[in-house]
Amino acid sequence: MNTNSNDYNVLRISLASLGLIWFSFLWSICRKRYRLRPRSPLATASPSSVPGVSILRPLKGLDTNLYENLESTFTQEYPNFEILLCVADEDDQALPVVRDLLSKYPHVAAKILVGEEVVGVNPKVNNLMGGYRSASNDILWILDSNVVADPGTLARAVDALQTPTKSGKRVALVHHVPFAFSTESRAGSRIDEAFLNTNHAKMYLAINTVAIDSCVVGKSNIYRRSDLERVNGSLKPIKSTDPNAKQEGLCGLPAFGKFLAEDNMIASALWHELGLRHDLSCDVARNVVGNMSLHDYIQRRVRWIRVRKHIVMAATLAEPFTESIVLVVIGSSSLKYLVGLPRWLCILVHFFLLLVVDLDVYTSLAAHPLPHSIKREFWAGWAAREVLALPIFLWALFGNTVEWRGRRYQILNNGEPENIKHWIPSAEPVLTPGRIYT
Known part of the structure; x- marks a missing residue:
C-alpha cells in the first residue's frame, strides 16, 4: 500500500x-524585437547590381485603405522592381484606384493584368496566374491587397533572402509577421486586431525562432520562381542529387491552386521537398482590418483551424x-x-x-x-x-466544412477543398468599400 x-x-x-x-x-x-529596422545597402545600390524583383498584388474589390496599401508598393526604396497588379474581372472596383496610381508614378515599371487562369479552387492563385507567367524576374514578392509595406521592406527582404541560415542552408522564402490595425470600431475588427498583434504574433515568432518546421502566413511572401517550379505540394523530398531536379508532374504556382491555404503549402513544399529554409525580416506586414463583425471573425478562425488540422494535425x-x-x-x-x-x-x-x-x-x-x-x-x-x-x-475541431467567398467547401484529409455544389448561399456576396475579404 x-x-x-x-x-x-x-x-x-x-x-x-x-x-x-x-x-x-x-x-x-x-x-524577436522589431524596434530597429536599419536601412539596407541595397536601397541605394545601382539597378544593375541588385537582383530584380517582380511584385504581384492580387486585387478584388475595394479593400479598406486600398489606395495607400497599393501606393506603398510604388514607393519602395529598391532600385530594380516591377509591379504586376492582377484582377480577374475588367469591371473590378479596384481598377480606377490602380489607374490613378499608374498616372501618379509613371516612372515606376507597373502594369495591370486583367483576367484569371483557373488552375484550381483557390481564387487568389487563379488571379495571380497572369502575373506569375509574365513576371520578368525570378524573385517574386506576393503581397496581399490589404497590406501596407514600409519603404525599406523590399530591400531588407532581399537581403534576408540572400543570406544563408546559421546552419548554412539556403533561404528559399522570406515572410513577415502580420501586424493588424483596424479602422473600424467593430467587435470583430478589434478582436482580430488584438489576436494578430499579441497571441498570434508571439506564437508565430516563437515557432519561427525554433524553426523545426515551416510556419508561414501568406500576407507578404518573397521567394524565387525557379524554386517554386521544382515543387508540387506533395511534401515528399526530391531524392535526386541534381541541384535542378524537380518533382514529377505539374509544378509551380498552378500546382497549388487546389489548396485553400496555398501560402502554407508553398512554404512547406520549399521546406520539405527542397530541404531549404525560411527567414523573417525585421519588417511587418501591416494588415488593414476593415469592417469585420463578430460573426466574420469567428467564421474566419473556424475556417483556418479546419484547414490547418488536415495539414498539420x-x-x-x-x-x-x-x-x-x-x-x-x-x-x-x-x-x-x-x-x-x-x-x-x-x-x-x-x-x-x-x-x-x-x-x-x-x-x-x-x-x-x-x-x-x-x-x-x-x-x-x-x-x-x-x-x-x-x-x-x-467548434472548429469537430467539423470539416468551411465557407469562403460565398461558397461552402468540404476539407479533405490532404488539406484540399471539395466544393459542395448543392449548397446555395442566402445571397451572393457583394464587394463594398470598407469590408474585409479574406
Missing part, C-alpha cells in the same frame, strides 16, 4: 513539474495548450501542488503578466506604444479573444 502511495505521489509530482516546465517555457519564448491539437486559460489551469494547479500557492493568486499574476507581455509585443511590432485613443477597445478585444479562443477551437 505504501509503495502504491509513493508511486502515486511520484506521478503527481512528475506531472506537476512537467506542467510547471511547460508553463515557464511559454512565458520565456523568444520574442499534431500542431493543431497542441494549440489549446498555448492558450492563456488552459495555460493558467496547468500553471496554477502545478504551483498549488508543489509549493501551495493559492490558485487565485496565480491567476491574477498570470493575466497581469500576460497583458504586460502582450502590450510589449504590440509595441515591438508597431514601433510605438498602444495609442491611448484605442486602449479601451483594444483591451476589450484582447479579453474577448482570450475567452473565445477555446470555444472556437473546439
